[in-house]
Amino acid sequence: MEQYLGISAAILGSLGGAGVIVVGLSSWLGKVWATRLMDNERHKHERDLEALRASLKVxxxxxxxxxxxxxxxxKQTHLREHNDKLAIYRAALDTIVPILAKIELLVIGERGELSSEEKEAFENDRLxxxxxLAMLAPQSWMQMMRSLTSC
Structure with a gap:
């Protein structure tokens, strides 16, 4: 038994100094490899990230x-619709004003009955x-227009 312990002690003693050197070198070599692998992975990751950024920017x-x-x-469509509405409302008002003036004069009694030509013109203008208004006006306007002629 003593012989086995002596051999074991001799082996451990001879490997002790070399073991420290081997462990030190392997530790250093492991760090170098780990750093190199990490740099390669970081470079690959940065390249992929830059490609992704470029793709997302495009x-x-x-x-x-x-x-x-x-x-x-x-914007152009909305502006065109707005201008169309203004033109249609302006045309409708240009036609309504003379009709309303004649009706108002009839109501306050400063004018006699409408002639048949004026009644025909009134009907044409009403239509x-x-x-x-039927082109763009809301339903409430159309109902007011119907009530104008049903009076």
Missing amino acids: QNDKQLTEISSDFEIF RIYGY
């Missing part, structure tokens, strides 16, 4: 262009106004 620019285009179309 998509973002494309979507921004599409949204800007859609907004411009909406023209109704057509103008």
